[in-house]
Amino acid sequence: MALADFLVSLLTVVSVYTLFGLGLNIKYGFTGLVDFGHVLYFMTGAYVTVVVTLPVAATSYEGIGGFALPQLLSGVPLGGLLAWFVAIFVAMVVAALLSLLVGVPTLRLREDYLAITALGIATILHTVVNDERWLFNGPFGVRDVHQPLAEAFPVSLGSFLVNLAVFGLVSVLVLAYIGYRVGDYVYGVDLRAAAMAAAAAVLVVAGLGAAALGGALVLGGVLVAVAGVVVLARGIGRADGFGRPLALFTALVFVAWHFGTPFFTAGPSGVLASAVWLFDPTAGADGGFTYGRFVLLVAVSFVAVAYWWCERTVNSPYGRVLRSIREDEDVPEALGKRTFRYKVQSMMFGSALAAAAGGLWATHIAFIDPTQFIADITFFAFTAVIIGGAANNRGVVVGTAVFWTLHTGTRFLNDYFPTEYATQLAALRVMLIGVLLMVILYYRSEGLLGEQTYDTGVAAEEGGRSE
Amino acid sequence: MVAVSDPILEVDGVEKYFGGITALDGASFDVESGITGLIGPNGAGKSTMFDCITGFRDPDGGSVWFRGEDVTGDSPSAVANRGVVRTFQIPHELPEMTVRENLALAPRDQRGESLVASWARGDGYYEDEQRAQRRAVEAAERFEISHVLDTPAGELSGGQRKLLELARALLTEPDLVLLDEPLAGVNPTLEERILDHIQTLAAEGYSFLFIEHDIDVIMEHCQEVIVMHQGRVLMRGEPEAVRTDDRVVDAYLGGDAE
Ligand SMILES: Nc1ncnc2c1ncn2[C@@H]1O[C@H](COP(=O)(O)OP(=O)(O)OP(=O)(O)O)[C@@H](O)[C@H]1O
Ligand SMILES: [Mg+2]
Numbered sequence: 001m002a003l004a005d006f007l008v009s010l011l012t013v014v015s016v017y018t019l020f021g022l023g024l025n026i027k028y029g030f031t032g033l034v035d036f037g038h039v040l041y042f043m044t045g046a047y048v049t050v051v052v053t054l055p056v057a058a059t060s061y062e063g064i065g066g067f068a069l070p071q072l073l074s075g076v077p078l079g080g081l082l083a084w085f086v087a088i089f090v091a092m093v094v095a096a097l098l099s100l101l102v103g104v105p106t107l108r109l110r111e112d113y114l115a116i117t118a119l120g121i122a123t124i125l126h127t128v129v130n131d132e133r134w135l136f137n138g139p140f141g142v143r144d145v146h147q148p149l150a151e152a153f154p155v156s157l158g159s160f161l162v163n164l165a166v167f168g169l170v171s172v173l174v175l176a177y178i179g180y181r182v183g184d185y186v187y188g189v190d191l192r193a194a195a196m197a198a199a200a201a202v203l204v205v206a207g208l209g210a211a212a213l214g215g216a217l218v219l220g221g222v223l224v225a226v227a228g229v230v231v232l233a234r235g236i237g238r239a240d241g242f243g244r245p246l247a248l249f250t251a252l253v254f255v256a257w258h259f260g261t262p263f264f265t266a267g268p269s270g271v272l273a274s275a276v277w278l279f280d281p282t283a284g285a286d287g288g289f290t291y292g293r294f295v296l297l298v299a300v301s302f303v304a305v306a307y308w309w310c311e312r313t314v315n316s317p318y319g320r321v322l323r324s325i326r327e328d329e330d331v332p333e334a335l336g337k338r339t340f341r342y343k344v345q346s347m348m349f350g351s352a353l354a355a356a357a358g359g360l361w362a363t364h365i366a367f368i369d370p371t372q373f374i375a376d377i378t379f380f381a382f383t384a385v386i387i388g389g390a391a392n393n394r395g396v397v398v399g400t401a402v403f404w405t406l407h408t409g410t411r412f413l414n415d416y417f418p419t420e421y422a423t424q425l426a427a428l429r430v431m432l433i434g435v436l437l438m439v440i441l442y443y444r445s446e447g448l449l450g451e452q453t454y455d456t457g458v459a460a461e462e463g464g465r466s467e
Numbered sequence: 468m469v470a471v472s473d474p475i476l477e478v479d480g481v482e483k484y485f486g487g488i489t490a491l492d493g494a495s496f497d498v499e500s501g502i503t504g505l506i507g508p509n510g511a512g513k514s515t516m517f518d519c520i521t522g523f524r525d526p527d528g529g530s531v532w533f534r535g536e537d538v539t540g541d542s543p544s545a546v547a548n549r550g551v552v553r554t555f556q557i558p559h560e561l562p563e564m565t566v567r568e569n570l571a572l573a574p575r576d577q578r579g580e581s582l583v584a585s586w587a588r589g590d591g592y593y594e595d596e597q598r599a600q601r602r603a604v605e606a607a608e609r610f611e612i613s614h615v616l617d618t619p620a621g622e623l624s625g626g627q628r629k630l631l632e633l634a635r636a637l638l639t640e641p642d643l644v645l646l647d648e649p650l651a652g653v654n655p656t657l658e659e660r661i662l663d664h665i666q667t668l669a670a671e672g673y674s675f676l677f678i679e680h681d682i683d684v685i686m687e688h689c690q691e692v693i694v695m696h697q698g699r700v701l702m703r704g705e706p707e708a709v710r711t712d713d714r715v716v717d718a719y720l721g722g723d724a725e
Contacts, residue, residue, distance in 0.1 A: 312586055317579035317596060320564075320572050327561035334521065334555075335639050336547035336575050345582050451563065456571075456579065457588065458596045 003262050003270075004277035008296050014404045015299035016361045017381065021396040022306050023353030024381045029391035030314050031346040032326030034115040036378055037102065037122030041095040041351035043129065043373035045358025047136050048091035050368055053083055053146035061144070063137040070146055084148035088359040095355030096348040103347040107340060123375060130370040141369025145362050153291035154283035163287050168276030175275070182251045189244035196235025197245040201252035203228025205260065218417075233439075243448065295364050302360060303397070306353055310393050313349070315454050322346055323391070380407075383437055389447030398448055406433055474499050475534055475643055475674055476551070481519050482528035483512070483698075490515040492698035493529065498643070500674045502665065504685040504706070507695035508719050513678045514556050516695070517645050521553045522546045533643070548575065550642030554649060556678075558628035562621025566612055569620050569631055570603035571596075573638035606634040609664065611657065625652045633661065637668070646677035650684065662688055682720060686710065694719065 020042055027033040054066025069087060073079035106117045130139055157163050189197075207225030210217045235245050262270025273281065281287040313319055324332040325339050332339050362368050380403060388399025410429045414422055440447065474497035483491035491512045505513050518524040520531050522543040530539040538546050561569050578584050578595040607613040610630040615623060620631060633649050650658050665675055666688065679685055685692055685706060692709040694701040696718045702709060709715055 309586070312588075313582070316585035316588075317571075317577045317599065318582055318585035320568055321580055323564060323568075324561050324572050327563055328559050330523065330543070330555070331559050331561055331635075332572065333543040334523075334547055334553055334559075335573050335635070336544050336552070337572075337580070338542070338544045340542075349582070454568070456596050456600075458593060458600055 012296045018400040020357035023350040027350040031322045036115045037118035039377040040122035041354035042358040044095040045091040045355025046362040049087045049359035052087040081148040091355045092352040096352045099347045099351035107343045154288035156288040160286040167279035171278040193245040197249040200228045200232035205256040389449035392452040395449040477532040480529035481526045501690040502675045504689035504692040511695040512698040552641040553645035554632045556647040558632045560620035567616045573635045610634040643674045
């Protein structure tokens with residue numbers, strides 16, 4: 001698999017879980033509801049989306065449905081896509097209603113009980129889905145996941161060169177835009193912090209590179225990489241701005257990884273392939289734009305809309321009430337706000353977002369079964385939200401990216417160790433994330449970005465801004 | 468004339484038990500408009516009474532009536548929306564939110580407080596929010612906390628928290644305000660200003676029931692005083708009558724009062 005494909009798949013996963021995390025952040029970050037059963041709505045979203053769009057009597061499927069919506073809408077232009085959107089919408093509504101059912105009894109409980117009860121309910125329903133084949137085919141999962149427009153891919157614009165030029169240009173523009181935004185943010189970082197971030201990046205990259213060569217270099221390389229992280233930590237400790245050196249470090253590591261690795265494995269053509277990452281030269285006769293890349297764009301669009309939606313929700317008097325509930329529920333109650341209603345709505349909104357994420361997940365992965373919806377997914381999202389900074393929508397994006405990059409990106413380590421260590425390595429990688437979480441909580445308990453600021457949309461002269 | 472002397476709040480035989488402890492033992496009293504003081508020794512049940520009136524605790528017996536309607540067992544927000552707002556003895560500031568946000572939260576029936584309105588931002592959304600923000604600033608000025616408007620409330624001093632709590636309660640435009648020791652920890656000059664302010668608001672038609680241990684303040688500012696002792700109402704009357712009552716002197720005032 002080319003590096004670009006890995007990147008596309010990683011970004012898709014990050015997008016899906018960002019959407020999932022945005023929903024959790026509404027509940028936990030802004031309202032203070034510790035919903036340890038958040039994955040329930042992700043699972044609901046995935047299954048509902050899949051079953052609504054599943055053909056009737058799909059092979060080796062013995063559950064409810066399918067309801068064959070794409071076939072029903074086959075007369076309509078873009079009917080398959082429309083059916084998919086309808087299915088996602090239905091999934092969001094079903095998840096919201098389910099969370100209403102779960103929320104009405106549990107939201108009256110004290111918050112620690114809420115966490116336990118929500119976890120319990122989610123676990124029970126997960127077990128039911130796993131054990132009852134008549135429901136959604138149980139442990140055998142669901143194949144034949146409807147992938148809207150899949151038949152149109154890979155998209156080719158005519159010739160290899162045209163494809164390369166057009167998709168390549170878009171790819172480069174996207175990279176350039178991201179580079180510009182990062183550069184703009186990093187601009188103004190003090191020199192010493194920048195130097196330390198750069199040195200740290202070089203050490204980490206060189207260390208990991210040496211480790212990747214295998215043999216006796218593995219241990220030394222890993223040690224050098226660790227030294228890089230220590231340098232970075234010191235650099236961050238010195239700088240007053242925390243995010244800037246970190247962003248610079250991340251950008252440098254990314255560039256080294258994204259362009260350096262292919263250079264060493266495939267030479268200049270590898271670098272080119274990484275630069276035009278939206279273009280897949282191996283797709284079809286002339287190369288082109290693959291379905292996986294299309295799903296990524298859809299996922300990113302979903303995240304953009306959800307992000308905007310969440311921002312609008314929390315930057316309002318409504319969001320203010322949510323936060324007051326998080327801080328001390330007695331206060332809004334004493335002031336006449338019906339806090340129970342707000343908590344139920346927060347659950348429903350957050351769950352609907354989780355369901356949309358579930359639908360996207362199913363489309364991306366093309367096969368769902370209960371193992372994808374274990375409680376770990378909830379705790380991964382909590383970890384990501386806390387790493388990025390609870391009650392910060394941007395923090396969810398950052399935290400999720402950090403989490404899944406570490407979780408997935410460290411998988412390559414498996415290649416350099418004997419296969420009998422695979423299980424231990426998998427556990428070690430999760431431990432690594434645990435260590436990161438502890439380091440962050442110790443040095444910066446509010447997460448990388450901390451709580452966001454709010455603006456209800458009333459101009460500053462009117463006194464509407466709060467920093 | 469009848470309407471004027473009608474009590475706005477009636478507490479009828481309210482009981483509250485915490486395990487073996489009897490916090491309220493069938494306490495009954497009426498509150499009329501104006502400023503009423505609620506006094507009594509520590510542990511007399513004053514704060515518990517506030518909790519039972521405002522719905523934060525369900526009484527184990529008896530009933531609470533506000534303006535002729537039974538509000539016993541109503542949720543706190545329902546009671547608040549009828550016009551009874553309370554402050555807490557230990558200030559409940561919202562620590563991570565700024566003073567400005569603490570205050571802007573308070574006005575009732577803001578349009579932007581509904582989920583859909585927060586998305587749609589239709590008619591009146593911005594006007595309402597501007598009004599809430601303006602009122603927050605005014606309240607902060609009145610209670611001398613405008614210099615900390617953008618400070619997280621968790622960083623305020625004890626006295627400032629009291630002021631914030633009071634300002635926030637008044638922003639709901641209540642009929643009856645229950646103040647649980649609003650002056651505890653406030654410096655003397657500010658104390659005067661708060662009392663003046665309460666007087667002004669009382670003249671405007673707000674009513675107050677307030678718990679206070681300083682008998683001089685009670686004497687000077689209250690039309691009526693209710694004395695609680697061991698979960699019951701010991702007596703209710705005009706300040707002068709209360710101060711000279713033997714039972715009250717024995718139970719609460721001790722030798723300090725003449
Ligand atoms: N949550 C509780 N659990 C158990 N007992 C309680 C609780 N709250 C109050 N009590 C008891 O109820 C009685 C009345 O307490 P309350 O707080 O109402 O007194 P108070 O008159 O407000 O006193 P103070 O002047 O000290 O504020 C006390 O004996 C107290 O110990
Ligand atoms: Mg008390």
